[in-house]
Amino acid sequence: xxxxxLNHDDEIGARLLKGTxxxxxxxxxxxxxxxxxxxPDGEVLAVLVTxxxxxxxxxxxxxxxxxxxxxxxxxxxxxxxxxxxxxxxxRDNSLSRTRQVPHSILDLLKxxxxxxxxxxxxDATPRIRKCRLxxxxxxxxxxxQGVMPFVHEVDDVFRSWIPDRYAxxxxxxxxxxxWHIHGTAFTTITVNKSFRTAYHTDKGDLKTxxxxxxxxxxxxxxxxxxxxxxxxxxxxxxxxxxxxAHEFHGNTQIFGERIACVLYCREKIAKCHGASA
Numbered sequence: 145x146x147x148x149x150l151n152h153d154d155e156i157g158a159r160l161l162k163g164t165x166x167x168x169x170x171x172x173x174x175x176x177x178x179x180x181x182x183x184p185d186g187e188v189l190a191v192l193v194t195x196x197x198x199x200x201x202x203x204x205x206x207x208x209x210x211x212x213x214x215x216x217x218x219x220x221x222x223x224x225x226x227x228x229x230x231x232x233x234x235r236d237n238s239l240s241r242t243r244q245v246p247h248s249i250l251d252l253l254k255x256x257x258x259x260x261x262x263x264x265x266x267d268a269t270p271r272i273r274k275c276r277l278x279x280x281x282x283x284x285x286x287x288x289q290g291v292m293p294f295v296h297e298v299d300d301v302f303r304s305w306i307p308d309r310y311a312x313x314x315x316x317x318x319x320x321x322x323w324h325i326h327g328t329a330f331t332t333i334t335v336n337k338s339f340r341t342a343y344h345t346d347k348g349d350l351k352t353x354x355x356x357x358x359x360x361x362x363x364x365x366x367x368x369x370x371x372x373x374x375x376x377x378x379x380x381x382x383x384x385x386x387x388x389a390h391e392f393h394g395n396t397q398i399f400g401e402r403i404a405c406v407l408y409c410r411e412k413i414a415k416c417h418g419a420s421a
Contacts, residue, residue, distance in 0.1 A: 158372035163225025166369035176378035190387035205294035214261030259337040275416035319414035346389035355389035363400035
């Protein structure tokens, strides 16, 4: 395991890139082997562990996750800057205060093979005021069940390499026993198929935890870039990146089919009570 001390730190510059695509001018180095990346202040920014997830678990997960059919309708910043319009209320065609990606843009993404959806559990929001199992999980329960061996392998790696962040997540999920992925420190899995995300930060993730990210499929490109520190990570199938997703990050261009899986813990899940759906 290599220790990488990052020297660049441009938080303002990273914020200015919000909603735009990552490119080669935004990073000085690519991390593609076992590495602990530290910020200039010495904090752990990310840990990449390569060739750590079994081919058997990956193949089974791919079989289920490749059936994804959702679209990133509520992820305007990750789609691209300016990709957000007010929702139109069905009952009277008035404009809502909530916003979404317009259908014209979603159709373009769909034709390019882009899909995005969520498995697992979601906490309450101002718009949907109850904790719930995601629609994908409800409609296709076999998908979440089918990826469990894969999820447990990710959980094991996370526990082994970043025990303090793992422990922080376990404390939270244990407060909501019916609202997390059983036997893990995760509540939720975001799945992106061939979705080149623009620079964004992950909302609603546990601040004291870490996001874990891996990829399936046959692809090239899709580097995960963190422009504040001018570093990019090459996450190949079988590898796992554990990172602070509250820093701006996005992808370079993707060639082929790349199914990115982000496993994490929702910040407010401990407020969920009772049995899940």
